[in-house]
Amino acid sequence: MANYFNICLCRPTLNQCLIFGSVLFFLTIVLKYNLDFNLSYSNQNCALWSEYCRNLYYQDLKLLASGTKNCSKIISGDLDEVKKTQIDNLIVTNRRVLATDKDYLELTKDCTNFKKLKKYVTFSLSDKERNYPIAYSMVIHENIEMFERLLRSIYMPQNVYCIHVDMKSSETFFEAVKAISSCLPNVFVASKRELVVYASWSRVQADLNCMEDLLKSSVAWKYVINTCGTDFPLKTNAEIVKALKLLNGKNNMESERPPSYKKRRWEYEFTIVDSIVKQTKIKKKPPPINIPIFSGNAYVVLTRDFVQSLFKNSIAKNFLEWANDTFSPDEYIWATLHRLPEMPGSVPSHIKYDKSDLNALARLVKWVGLGGDMEQGAPYPACSGKYRRQVCVYGTGDLHWLAQQHHFFANKFDPRVDDHAIQCLEEYLRHKMFYGNIV
Numbered sequence: 001m002a003n004y005f006n007i008c009l010c011r012p013t014l015n016q017c018l019i020f021g022s023v024l025f026f027l028t029i030v031l032k033y034n035l036d037f038n039l040s041y042s043n044q045n046c047a048l049w050s051e052y053c054r055n056l057y058y059q060d061l062k063l064l065a066s067g068t069k070n071c072s073k074i075i076s077g078d079l080d081e082v083k084k085t086q087i088d089n090l091i092v093t094n095r096r097v098l099a100t101d102k103d104y105l106e107l108t109k110d111c112t113n114f115k116k117l118k119k120y121v122t123f124s125l126s127d128k129e130r131n132y133p134i135a136y137s138m139v140i141h142e143n144i145e146m147f148e149r150l151l152r153s154i155y156m157p158q159n160v161y162c163i164h165v166d167m168k169s170s171e172t173f174f175e176a177v178k179a180i181s182s183c184l185p186n187v188f189v190a191s192k193r194e195l196v197v198y199a200s201w202s203r204v205q206a207d208l209n210c211m212e213d214l215l216k217s218s219v220a221w222k223y224v225i226n227t228c229g230t231d232f233p234l235k236t237n238a239e240i241v242k243a244l245k246l247l248n249g250k251n252n253m254e255s256e257r258p259p260s261y262k263k264r265r266w267e268y269e270f271t272i273v274d275s276i277v278k279q280t281k282i283k284k285k286p287p288p289i290n291i292p293i294f295s296g297n298a299y300v301v302l303t304r305d306f307v308q309s310l311f312k313n314s315i316a317k318n319f320l321e322w323a324n325d326t327f328s329p330d331e332y333i334w335a336t337l338h339r340l341p342e343m344p345g346s347v348p349s350h351i352k353y354d355k356s357d358l359n360a361l362a363r364l365v366k367w368v369g370l371g372g373d374m375e376q377g378a379p380y381p382a383c384s385g386k387y388r389r390q391v392c393v394y395g396t397g398d399l400h401w402l403a404q405q406h407h408f409f410a411n412k413f414d415p416r417v418d419d420h421a422i423q424c425l426e427e428y429l430r431h432k433m434f435y436g437n438i439v
């Protein structure tokens, strides 16, 4: 072997050989310098398919969970490791103080430093992702740290993010959100703000405000995904892009025949009394559509054409207007419009197209009544965190199950209930972003 190289490279004179060697050395230095330069100062996509380059990026951008917990063990279902974090959560003095609005106002004074410190990924990870931008409509009202961690976990420079901040949020919260978005060119706050009253039309209006703004953005996004402040992703941007392409122009969401107890929600007019939605005795006219009402939830995956139709198609507009004095319209308007033949990306109203939340992609939720022993027929294990408003706020013990599901996002997470769970997801997603399947 040594001989072969000698013959190949060094049959010329020793001098030529030395020159060749020096040139090679010089080129290596230049290449290495360029890579490092790219890493720290520019958004250029370094050759991510090269192992060397990917490792460099990951060293710079990994999000490691704090303390001694081993997140790989937690996610692969190691109960002892889960127990350690649960015990830690019981010790009040161990509670981390969450970052405040003021902290973010301070941090974002220097945007470059903010993005570096918080490890934002400011370059696209592949051409396929770069060429497939996604829009996000994020409706939030409190907990700036949770919002910022959610934003960071879904942030990609080719995407576009509209943030709707509730009118009842504090002024400093709104200022902090504005400060964060001013550091990221493709993140903006909604041009119109609503005072969101639980179960009222205002929740839908907040998303509509963002969707209208997103349509005006110069980003040629293909799908919009909406989130609230307690969501966290289970999938990387690359995985979401891959799944959206497979949808082949269809929307995706929960959409089923409604249980009979929900029907009063749109059969009667509702009105807001002291910030609470109350039923009146006035019966509503039937909805101005030729299909029945379908039941779903507020979190959906919609094509750009569908969103455009919300503002253009008279059937959609009339239906939305008709729905504006009903109870929790967010939980049925998307599910119903998705079954209307006139709407782009819709599917037929036939029962064969019904889809439950567990079969849809948008959102994974554990409801209090359904969590239990799967061997006894429960659809999922009980909540390992805490139930709030009948919905599980996930703990580390839920991560093993969550990581095996197909959903883009899960709800709810709260660092005040289990910060370890969020930290482990952050670590897991960042690793998957660099070492999972790159599309």
Ligand SMILES: *[C@@H]1O[C@H](CO)[C@@H](O)[C@H](O)[C@H]1NC(C)=O
Pocket (backbone or CB within 6 Å): 070, 071, 072, 073
């Ligand atoms: C976590 O546990 C895995 C084995 O499950 C091990 O391979 C890995 O090195 C551990 N990581 C740390 C940081 O200790």
Ligand SMILES: *[C@@H]1O[C@H](CO)[C@@H](O)[C@H](O)[C@H]1NC(C)=O
Pocket (backbone or CB within 6 Å): 201, 321, 324, 325
């Ligand atoms: C609902 O639509 C009606 C008719 O256009 C309008 O007068 C009313 O202001 C709307 N209500 C809300 C809450 O948007």
